[in-house]
Amino acid sequence: MGALRAWQELEPGGTVVRAEAERVRTGGWRTGLRPEAELARCVDCLLCWLYCPDSAVVLDGTTFAGFDLDVCKGCEICAEMCPTGAIEMVAE
Amino acid sequence: MGALRAWQELEPGGTVVRAEAERVRTGGWRTGLRPEAELARCVDCLLCWLYCPDSAVVLDGTTFAGFDLDVCKGCEICAEMCPTGAIEMVAE
């Protein structure tokens, strides 16, 4: 988190404008395991993208392109749901 | 209405105990007409009793016994609903 602001600097009503808001990094929530994809096995079904609770699957257009480990919490759902077993959870 | 009471004389919470409460007389609401029954035509069907909004039909057991003009508001429903025409609205 950046420097905390003083009351005079806040939007009326506490509105948060997304463009100006700081990004929260929840990658630190992972407890030892992170997902890793074997691209050769990936068939771009995008089920991992669909099911990831943390919008941590990165796409390039409609092609699977990896994980955003800044926000991935390591829930293992992508690995569980990948139909080709392309995703494995590995130690950090 | 009787004499208005002082605050020290009231039940906690403003509870009204029916037995002690004054009766409200709404007979005065009638605007010129009151019901009158011709007992000879009455068959004790008690529909007047059923439909009277003001519980103003007096019974003796299950026999029709007249009107309580202290509370009858003169709505004419009893006269309208009496199947034998035993009830007529008459000028006060």
Added chain:
Amino acid sequence: MSAALELLTGGEAVAHAMRQIDPDVVPVYPITPQTPIIQGFAKFVADGQAHGELVDVESEHSAMSAAIGSALAGARTMTATSSQGLALMAEVVYIAAAMRAPIVMALGNRALSGPINIHCDHSDSMLIRDSGVAQLFVENAQEAYDMTVLAPRLAERPDVLLPVLVCQDGFTITHSAEPVELLPDESVRRFVGDYAVPHAVLDVAAPATQGPFAMPDYYFELRRAQVAALEAALPAFDEVAFELTRLTGRPLAAVERYRVEGARTVVVALGSTAGTVKEGVDALRDAGEPVGLLRVVSFRPFPRAAVAEALGDADAVVVLDRADSPGGAPPLFAEVASVLYGSGVELRGHVYGLGGRELHPEDLPAIVSGRAPAYVGLRSEPCPA
């Protein structure tokens, strides 16, 4: 009086003000004595004389919630309620203020249950006195109209952006017909102008998050910013009132000083009672008693400086509260005590008029002289003549 005057109840006068302001969205739920306002406005809509939409919601909680939704969506929004209605929506009134939704509400003041009662006191207003909304108390139907016309301008100022409640005494004003002068429709429309909020929800091009969750690291700051908006509302009120007075010729101010000059004892009151007290003041003045009245119009924000200034020279100040705080200090009294603390002015207070109990000009001598009981108007404790 002039033939241009209409004989209107406060409720009808406010309905006319709403027709002229012509808000976009009016979510309402009926409750006595607010009903003449919403019924009058509903009829204007039904007849095509007003062009917004009445939303007949299923409770007051939803009335205020829908009002927040539409006000923040970018639509001018008004509503009205009384008593239990205000109590039921209290939770959302605080939030409306915190979200800075410039909603205008007509409040027909009525006693809170229990016991249930439909007549006037100010307990409903007082229930939300910490909520951060502005509350303006009017004295009669004319002022109910004027203040309603003023309210959107105050509410929508970028430095204010707060809900504004125009509080009129239930029945005593809402249902009493008095001479009222209406402004021309065009003048009102021009006076209120266009509506805008900083981040309209419907603006999908600039997505904003409104109503986020605040932890201890920010909550206090956000609340402090809200206090600043209320502080700004006081000079803002003066400015907007000045502009409106130019149209109406009728003065409006955050406090009204009535024969305060030279008064040794000054009575402080809100709402329609002030008119009654004026009669009593005149009678006492006629009898040579140096008595005056300070009518607080803007109860929130409370005009601390103006009150202190108006009362500072008196020997004694008597506050009349039309609401009580059982086991504590009555609200208006506590407010005045906070302002006058340390001034050396003698301060007394009375609670009167709860649930529609009457106050008469004839009660004033006892009130002013200190012979009146703490609760004025209880039948077992009459004011000595």
Added chain:
Amino acid sequence: MSAALELLTGGEAVAHAMRQIDPDVVPVYPITPQTPIIQGFAKFVADGQAHGELVDVESEHSAMSAAIGSALAGARTMTATSSQGLALMAEVVYIAAAMRAPIVMALGNRALSGPINIHCDHSDSMLIRDSGVAQLFVENAQEAYDMTVLAPRLAERPDVLLPVLVCQDGFTITHSAEPVELLPDESVRRFVGDYAVPHAVLDVAAPATQGPFAMPDYYFELRRAQVAALEAALPAFDEVAFELTRLTGRPLAAVERYRVEGARTVVVALGSTAGTVKEGVDALRDAGEPVGLLRVVSFRPFPRAAVAEALGDADAVVVLDRADSPGGAPPLFAEVASVLYGSGVELRGHVYGLGGRELHPEDLPAIVSGRAPAYVGLRSEPCPA
């Protein structure tokens, strides 16, 4: 300390008190930080250690409504809530008081939205300060327990018959584990005794009408009678507290005077903050500053005489409000100003700790010396050291 002490959070301690009181009906709706109380009690019921029934209602409005129903039906009734929950039930809290329903409520004080926040301040309590219920603020988990045991006795006294709220600071007390001594179950049961109301709804042999409609001819009188009940609650509290102290050995009073004797400046505060202030007072006393603390335990009824007596000798009084009234005077300040008006004591006030902002003993020197800003703890306006 003694091995008989348990390490319990305030929430757990209250759940134990409820188990021991063993009420008949407990209608509740979950909200942070009240949840440990109701969850703890729910588990006791599920395990057969408490014998009443938990009613999982669908909103707080219904929680208080069901509580009124069961309390007036003739069943001992307890409930618990916080913040938005209290705001949503506010309408019915007034009615519970007016109907004289002796409900005991555990309140985990939490800031009101908006913005939404789950941490402590007293805005929720203050929202209902005119409602006619008793509000007792505790300082720690032990007192939360003791006060909960006391509450039914106070609530159910025939001269009182009012809802009693035991207010504990959210998280700071509800979720902090501290040493707590529980009374034996039997002692609590004997202490609280049997439950009775004047007209049990379920008594079909003596039908009574409860909650009638009151016109201006009676409303004021009925309200006045309610004020009398709150007035009676003050001596009643002392009596019941005395009895409980005989069991616990721990004093309980409507106000706590901490090093007030000889103090030139006295700080006034509610709840857990008082403990923090005590540390600060000790430090200042050690440094030779004649400073004291008056902790208000019974905020409603407000112990006017005790407060006046305790503060009357000071040079200055500083009121710490953990709630604000934007555009007006903060609640506790206004209350103290009303009591001390004309006493000649200098009075200052600060708002602190909204939404869980911390107050530290180290803030006290600035507060006492008058160098602290109006809002203590805002990050842009730190207390000078």
Added chain:
Amino acid sequence: MSATTTEIRWHARAGQGAKTAAHLLALAFLRSGRSVQAFPEYGPERRGAPVRAYTRVSDRPIRRHDSVVSPDVVVVLDPSLAQEAGVAEGVGPETLVLVNADEPPPGLPQARVLCVPAARLAEASGARFANVVMIGAVAAALGEPPLETLEEQARGLLGGKSDPAALTAGIEEGHAWVR
């Protein structure tokens, strides 16, 4: 009541037009240059129940907002109310009491009682409602407002619902009866 103020109390049953009468009279006074107030009394009572309304008229702006305690004029739109509905409240020997009746019903207070057979006159004039007749009578008794103003306002206020000519006739009947 101050010397320049006249306070009128109307008694009727809900539905008999006490509120309208109070309002119409106030309106006519307003149009003739006076300051006015008109307000009903509200309770839980429903159609058929006794109700009251008030008209307050003054030379100076009216600021008081309390109810009328000692009326100068009491108008009883339904004779059956004479006993029930507190017609005597605040009535002194000087109070003018106008009753819609052929002769004074029993139970009226000591006062300057004036009977107006308004029901009969209303029927005769076609005005249908006794209240307009009584308004005419009150105006005559007080000497104001002017008959034409009253009639004009009555037509404006009630002309949509009632025949304007009949309204005028009704008011005139009441006015004439007293004058």
Added chain:
Amino acid sequence: MSATTTEIRWHARAGQGAKTAAHLLALAFLRSGRSVQAFPEYGPERRGAPVRAYTRVSDRPIRRHDSVVSPDVVVVLDPSLAQEAGVAEGVGPETLVLVNADEPPPGLPQARVLCVPAARLAEASGARFANVVMIGAVAAALGEPPLETLEEQARGLLGGKSDPAALTAGIEEGHAWVR
């Protein structure tokens, strides 16, 4: 912090038992005659998120109810938190920082850092959870509460969920590692 008071801050991820650790340590201190407080910090964070808890111990009754600003001891139950979660907040050179790690993770503040391989020790002892090992370590570092008291309270508090013998073993491992 006054001289007679010890303040301990616990860092962990939600689910790793910081709250339990803070509580258990407080309980053991309570049973050994001290005054205590134990409280967690609450936010919108969920399972997996960094959380904190506090234990306050004193010779005199504890009355203050503010959070801990300058802890005497900081315990980090998960080494990955070393950088993220404000472990350095209020930490000075005299602060004792105990970390569940084999060697100091990068990012730790300047302080008296002590690494305890609690995960490893927990596994070895069968205690399963690193938090009990760390409690043992803290007790050793502070010289109190007595080991037996700690073990007794651990068995009382957690014996329902965990094997009592393993709990004892875990605590002892931690204790022994430091002492």
Added chain:
Amino acid sequence: MSRLKTLVREQHGVQPLAGGHSLCQGCGIPVVVRTVLGSLHRPAVVVNATGCLEVATTRFPTTAWNVPWLHVAFENAAAVASGVETAQRVLRRRNGLPQDAEVAVVVFAGDGGTYDIGLQALSGALERGHRLLYVCYDNEAYMNTGVQRSGATPYGASTTTSPSGLDSFGKAQQRKDMTAIAVAHGAPYVAQACSAFWFDLARKAERAAAANGPAFLNVLSDCPVGWGHEARLGPRVLSAAVETRFWPLYEVVDGEYRLTYRPPGDVPVAEWLSPQKRFAHLQPPQVEEIQRQVDADWERLVSRCDGDHFRNAAAS
């Protein structure tokens, strides 16, 4: 099965709701109240929501009630009753009340207090399964406050918040089907009734009181003031509602639908509309639209009652 004389006898000369209240001349509510309370075969306590019935029967310091009566607010009658019911259950279990004398807990609330502002409290009570009899006297608007539109107000009715006017033909929405909503909650006994068919109402009250769980009665109740008809015609107007199929009489027992009266089928909806001023502004196309709606609703209802997967409950 109740006969009128049974109703009379059950009251032992004491009407639960006595005369001397200030409901309007000809108000339809008291008949509903007395018929229901007279059919329970048990003593009852009444919980009343704010509304005409409550306001007009209990002006302090008077009361028209001869049974224990409790009013708290407008929107919470079902919650208050939940408290009373739970109290009874617990006190009987804990020996605070006799085991053998169960009292019926009966709620009376208007349509506003049921369809709208009180719906949530009712829904919660139904879900929790309290043993209560909830009676909605449905007069199709907020009458106590001067005839404002409610969720029960029918399409096309003019009310003070849905007035007819130059740009408006009255309420633009359909009424909520509150009976269906109660059925969807799975309450063991749900029925629609009307006091003009008092024997039907009495029988339903009797069955409702015997249900093993919450029971809901939706009772059409006329309001001469709000509907704009002559007071004396109340029962006839109500009859027309049933005969035109605007307000079918049926019950749903444990989810099974059963018609309790089958109207002739040839009575046009105009017979229901025409005596009422609130419908006086409607033009023929709107009346036809209403007829279409009534026909469609009837079809749907009949199919629920007769469909082969809903066994027809045996008449009892």
Added chain:
Amino acid sequence: MSRLKTLVREQHGVQPLAGGHSLCQGCGIPVVVRTVLGSLHRPAVVVNATGCLEVATTRFPTTAWNVPWLHVAFENAAAVASGVETAQRVLRRRNGLPQDAEVAVVVFAGDGGTYDIGLQALSGALERGHRLLYVCYDNEAYMNTGVQRSGATPYGASTTTSPSGLDSFGKAQQRKDMTAIAVAHGAPYVAQACSAFWFDLARKAERAAAANGPAFLNVLSDCPVGWGHEARLGPRVLSAAVETRFWPLYEVVDGEYRLTYRPPGDVPVAEWLSPQKRFAHLQPPQVEEIQRQVDADWERLVSRCDGDHFRNAAAS
């Protein structure tokens, strides 16, 4: 009909709900949100009730939302949305907004905020006919406050306010059938869905957004914390709810029921119960009771879908 790639494309690289929120590891809610918002074919504004989703995505001064988002309180999302929707309608009529670009007004609320404390606001919105899409993410308890029982909590589940214990087997009541309640309101589009059947959910969201009036989606959403299952198993647990017929997938269009998926029929309810700790205490008789309830509910549903008086809506 949506395909997964369509969902992706509709978002133009910007997820409406971005990562970096503080919902638990493996929380089921985001999938529901993203799938719905990605299927509307229109820009959307979101109104969110208090609950896990709201609290965990908008800690001031951050936000995870890339669409306009509004939160006011817990119980009033439908009312707030009614205000937004009316504002849009009036502003478009009065030329304050363009005529051609209608924005979808979408509510997300948990089961607590829908079945219980928010029911009344929803009911009112349905009755008034606002054009909104109300999505209940139903995780069957008040999760945000620590897993308390709601009206949606199923029979037998242990929660913190309906704990299992020596005298208790968890929640003693049946869950409210909120979908049926919405249907009883006559909303033009009502459906029950589940994110494990994302294609079904996407299609329903699409149809709901196109409905001419209020639409209600009841979407089962798992909560690893409250249900007590491993985070990674979320989608599988949800599948089991559907396959065991505990949570049938169907839609009701203008009152006509249609199953959108017919599970095999031989999967015992135990497959749904057993991975979840909240059911771990249940004994065989209780499991059998649950199986009976599930079977009975399924029968009733199928009869509504297949009954000869409910024409089967053509598949679309």
